[in-house]
Amino acid sequence: MNIGEASRASGISAKMIRYYEQIGLIAPAHRSEAQYRTYADTDIHTLRFIRRARDLGFSVEQMKTLLALWHDRARASGDVKAIALEHIAELDRKAAAIAAMTATLRHLASNCHGDARPDCPILDDFADAPPETDMPEVSARFGRANIG
C-alpha cells in the first residue's frame, strides 16, 4: 500500500504521515525499490490509532506516550488514564476560558443596538476597560487564554 492509499485508509493526509515519520511519532515506513513508502495493515492500524487520538485533541507528544503504552503489554492502565485525565483538565481549562469570553461578549453585544447608529457599548468597553492587573480566577477577565 502506497502513502496515498494509507492516507485514505487512515484519514490522515499523506503530508502528515510523512511528518509523523520525520518527527519520530511513527517508525520509518518500508520502501519499495523506487523508494516509495509502503504500508502494511499493522501500519494502518497505528495510523488509525493516531487519527483517533488526534481527533480527541491529544498533542503529538502525548500521542508518542500513548503509542508507547499501547505497545507495552505490561503497561499499567493507570498511566494511560493519567494522561487522559490531564488532557481532560487541559480541555476544561480551555472551555472555561472560552466560556468567560463568550459570557462577556454576549453581554456586551446584547447592549449594542446593532443598527446604523454609532454608539456602541462594545467599543466603549474595549476603549475603557481597566487594564488587568493579573488573572485572579476564571471570570470575565483573564490573560491571553490558551485557546488558540
Add this chain to the structure above:
Amino acid sequence: MNIGEASRASGISAKMIRYYEQIGLIAPAHRSEAQYRTYADTDIHTLRFIRRARDLGFSVEQMKTLLALWHDRARASGDVKAIALEHIAELDRKAAAIAAMTATLRHLASNCHGDARPDCPILDDFADAPPETDMPEVSARFGRANIG
C-alpha cells in the same frame, strides 16, 4: 514614554508591540533622536483597546477592523456587533468541539480501572474506533477540531 513603560501600562509585551507595529495593526511609533520608540497617552489607549480585544479572543485581523471602526466616528454599531457575533459563533464552535472531546474522554476514562492492570478501554477505543467517514454533526466524532 519608551516601549518598556508602554508595555507595563498596556499589559502587552514590548515584543508584541513591535510586532503589532510591524504587521500594521498600529501605526509606527514616533522615534526619539536615538531611534527609541516613544508613546503618548493616546497610544497607550490604543494598546489597551488591543489588549482588551485580544483577551476576548479576537484575531489580529478582527482587531484591525475593530480599530478602524473605533476610529470611524460615523461607524454603524451594527458593523461592530456583527464582528462580535461572528466571533461568539466561532468560540461556540470551539467550545462544542471541546465539549464533544471531553464527553468522549470522560466516558472512556470512567471505564478505565486506572490501576496497575494493563487492560485499558481508552487504548482499546483508540485502536479499534472505526475510521471517520466525515463529520456528521457535533458528536463524539469530529474532524481535527479548530481548537488549537
Add this chain to the structure above:
DNA sequence: CTTGACCTTCCCATGATGGGAAGCACTACC
C-alpha cells in the same frame, strides 16, 4: 511511447508569541 496519476524531497507559510544575541543609548553613581 505518451499521458496522467502518483510518489519523492525541499522550501515556505500560517498565527501569535517568546528567546536570545550583538550592539547602541541612557542613567546613576563615584
Add this chain to the structure above:
DNA sequence: GGTAGTGCTTCCCATCATGGGAAGGTCAAG
C-alpha cells in the same frame, strides 16, 4: 569623566500541526 547596569534597537530562530507548491522520478493504462 568613567563605568556599571538597565533599556532599547534589529535580526534570526523556535514553537505546533498543518497545508501549498515546485522540481523531478515512477508507474500503469492506453
